[in-house]
Amino acid sequence: MSVFQPSSGGRKPTPRTVGRNYQSIFVMLFVSAFLVGGMGSRLAYLQLMQGSRNRQLAENNRIRLIPKQPVRGNIFDRKGRVLASSRLSYAVYLWPIALKKGDWPQTRQRLSKTLNIPEADIQKRVERAGFNSPSLIRIERDISPAQITALAEYSNQLEGVEVDIEAVRNYPNGDLAAHVLGYTGELNDEELAKRKSEGYRMGDIVGQMGVEQAFEDKLRGEWGGQQVEVDGAGQVLRVLGQKKAKSGKDVQLTLDLKVQKAAEAALGNRKGAIVALDPNNGAVLAMVSRPTFDPNIFSTRITAATWKQLQGKGNPFVNRSMRGFPPASTFKVVTATAGMESGKYAPSTILPTYAALQVGNTAFGEWNKAGFGPIGFVRALAMSSNTFFGQIGRGAGGPTLIEWSRKYGFGQKTGIELSEEAQGLVADAAWKQKVYKWDWTVGDTVNMSIGQGFTQATPLQVAVMFATPANGGYRVKPHLLKDNEESKSWRKSLNIKPTTIKVIRQGLREVISAGTGKALDVPYMPPIAGKSGTAEAPPGKPHAWFGAYAPADKPEIVVVAFAEHSGGGGSKVAAPMTLQVLEAYFNKKPPQPSKDKQARPN
Incomplete structure (x- = not known):
């Protein structure tokens, strides 16, 4: 006795019904072949045609460049008394590649309010660096303790935002000899375009007047930095490479x-x-x-x-x-x-x-x-x-x-x-x-x-x-x-x-x-x-x-x-x-x- 009965209810096959039992199998095989072929071709495209780019994006998500700005050289009077030096302060940085586009408007708004910077200025700065940039970019210098606290309170809403220590210019005598010493400031877009060939980069602080400008080559120093591997949470796993920043040379003036x-x-x-x-x-x-x-x-x-x-x-x-x-x-x-x-x-x-x-x-x-x-x-x-x-x-x-x-x-x-x-x-x-x-x-x-x-x-x-x-x-x-x-x-x-x-x-x-x-x-x-x-x-x-x-x-x-x-x-x-x-x-x-x-x- 047969265990399974034919679906035709015991009817004999006719020319119209021959092969109908295998039709569904053919359809399933065709669809499967189409899907597999499409996926394969897409994988081949990603691997062969876009492989370099995707590997770079993956690498950028894993490797971070942390630039270290050099400490500017000191300026002394003829007897070695300090006229200009550097002090430590806190600066706010953005890591563009870690910014989520969906959260970016909220992040930008929070930074604008906390740091009192127009949102348009923040947006322009990120666009200049590029949203896929693996390097940190500075958006504000010498922030106050109150601003540091506010950023810490909203840290869960500020992914890709970091606060770090950097050296800023300090003139211990206030306005004394201001026209001789001059001052320092960040390169604007026009200045950066002119001085890129000299090794300057976005965010560089340069002498804008007086001695600071006249002896820029002596005072500026050389950038350093670290290349580090990070996990998905942005935590540093290991240092891949490091170059120490080279401090600028001191300058002694004839001033008394x-x-x-x-x-x-x-x-x-x-x-x-x-x-x-x-x-x-x-x-x-x-x-x-x-x-x-x-x-x-x-x-x-x-x-x-x-x-x-x-x-x-x-x-x-x-x-x-x-x-x-x-x-x-x-x-x-x-x-x-x-x-x-x-x-x-x-x-x-x-x-x-x-x-x-x-x-x-x-x-x-x-x-x-x-x-x-x-x-x-x-x-x-x-x-x-x-x-x-x-x-x-x-x-x-x-x-x-x-x-x-x-x-x-x-x-x-x-x-x-x-x-x-x-x-x-x-x-x-x-x-x-x-x-x-x-x-x-x-x-x-x-x-x-x-x-x-x-x-x-x-x-x-x-x-x-x-x-x-x-x-x-x-x-x-x-x-x-x-x-x-x-x-x-x-x-x-x-x-x-x-x-x-x-x-x-x-x-x-x-x-x-x-x-x-x-x-x-x-x-x-x-x-x-x-x-x-x-x-x-x-x-x-x-x-x-x-x-x-x-x-x-x-x-x-x-x-x-x-x-x-x-x-x-x-x-x-x-x-x-x-x-x-x-x-x-x-x-x-x-x-x-x-x-x-x-x-x-x-």
């Missing part, structure tokens, strides 16, 4: 912190500048400009509100010690040199002075409105006679005066390392014709001879000018990088006759002992030589100048003080500032009245 502090205090809140340098080799001992800024604010992201507030302080990023202004009567040193070196005026020349010197239709007035009678170079410098030096300039001639202006370094950059330096202006006939379509006149020469007219000089250039008679006739090249080179490497002889130098030095000394600079004739200080200047600067108030060097017989330091639109004369406004810096350099203070003198009588 003590003198710099004294210059900062002397200028106070006045708009202007003070420069102090060694007249023998051009080493800059102090350089101050006001208004100023605190470079520490650039250690973190600058908001639009902060930037607007900074700009509202009157161009605080302009280094006025390297911007041009009319040099006024300080320029008479150049005029005296041109007169004697031209051969037209002997060192013993005596000329009458007047209430005003008439040149064509223009009267060049004497500042005392009366004149000083017949005087020579020494007395003319001491009393700053406009009519005396007007005659000298007119007699020597415009070309000679212009030639000596340029020999002293006016109208050109001094060569100091800072890129912000302006060249000033020494006008000539060609310049005037090009700019004004007018010919050069005798009046232009006379105006120039007293430091007015078209001439523009920077406080740094004026300091270089004063260094020339101080050191015996050499033009020095001011510099900020301290080294052990001999002074002759930093100066060039102007081939001025010794008799000319002698007369100018006598005149500058008499300015202090019996002329317009008596405020610096104090018994507790070594002998000082110098010159005042008050520049007409319409439509504002006059500028005040005073330049001095000391000791007068063997100078060690030149100081130039400049007060922009001060409203007072050089002797009244700028001379006391110069004295204050000299006091700090020589470690001298005015004697204090005795207690007996201070006590009131009964």
Whole structure:
């Protein structure tokens, strides 16, 4: 007996029913073959055609690159005191490849709120790196403890977000020497595109101004990093490779912190500048400009509100010690040199002075409105006679005066390392014709001879000018990088006759002992030589100048003080500032009245 009965109920097969029992089997086999073939071809495509890409994606999910930014080199003053260094802080990083697209909007919103960064900025940063980037990218620097805590509280909602320690720039003296030191900041897109060939990468911090920019190559160091293997939770399983970051080199400047502090205090809140340098080799001992800024604010992201507030302080990023202004009567040193070196005026020349010197239709007035009678170079410098030096300039001639202006370094950059330096202006006939379509006149020469007219000089250039008679006739090249080179490497002889130098030095000394600079004739200080200047600067108030060097017989330091639109004369406004810096350099203070003198009588 058969166990299984045929499904036809015992009917015999017919031509119409033959093979029907195997039809379903054929269909199943066909479908299976189609599916297997499709899957096989897809696997073949993924393996053969897309294999490299998929292996890279898998590798990127497993391998993480952790960059280590180098610690920037320190900046020291001439005696090894710290002017700029680095401190540890916390930064926020994103790991793009670990960001889940579905969670990304929520992550971005949370970061924006916690870090006070626009979502668009965060999005742009990730897009620049690429969502498949295996490297961490920094989105914020120097975050606060409160922000660290907030990020920790929401860590379960912030996959791919990490907080790590990094070094940021620190200026322990705040805004002191800000225009010299400059500041650091992260490269923007445009800067990065220009400097990629130099090895810079997204997120790099670079010098943006001053010494930080000038010595970027020394200070920057070299990136390091780790290549690590991580698990699905992002935990490090093992270090695959490591390159230590190489710290930047330290830089020692010629600045003297003590003198710099004294210059900062002397200028106070006045708009202007003070420069102090060694007249023998051009080493800059102090350089101050006001208004100023605190470079520490650039250690973190600058908001639009902060930037607007900074700009509202009157161009605080302009280094006025390297911007041009009319040099006024300080320029008479150049005029005296041109007169004697031209051969037209002997060192013993005596000329009458007047209430005003008439040149064509223009009267060049004497500042005392009366004149000083017949005087020579020494007395003319001491009393700053406009009519005396007007005659000298007119007699020597415009070309000679212009030639000596340029020999002293006016109208050109001094060569100091800072890129912000302006060249000033020494006008000539060609310049005037090009700019004004007018010919050069005798009046232009006379105006120039007293430091007015078209001439523009920077406080740094004026300091270089004063260094020339101080050191015996050499033009020095001011510099900020301290080294052990001999002074002759930093100066060039102007081939001025010794008799000319002698007369100018006598005149500058008499300015202090019996002329317009008596405020610096104090018994507790070594002998000082110098010159005042008050520049007409319409439509504002006059500028005040005073330049001095000391000791007068063997100078060690030149100081130039400049007060922009001060409203007072050089002797009244700028001379006391110069004295204050000299006091700090020589470690001298005015004697204090005795207690007996201070006590009131009964």
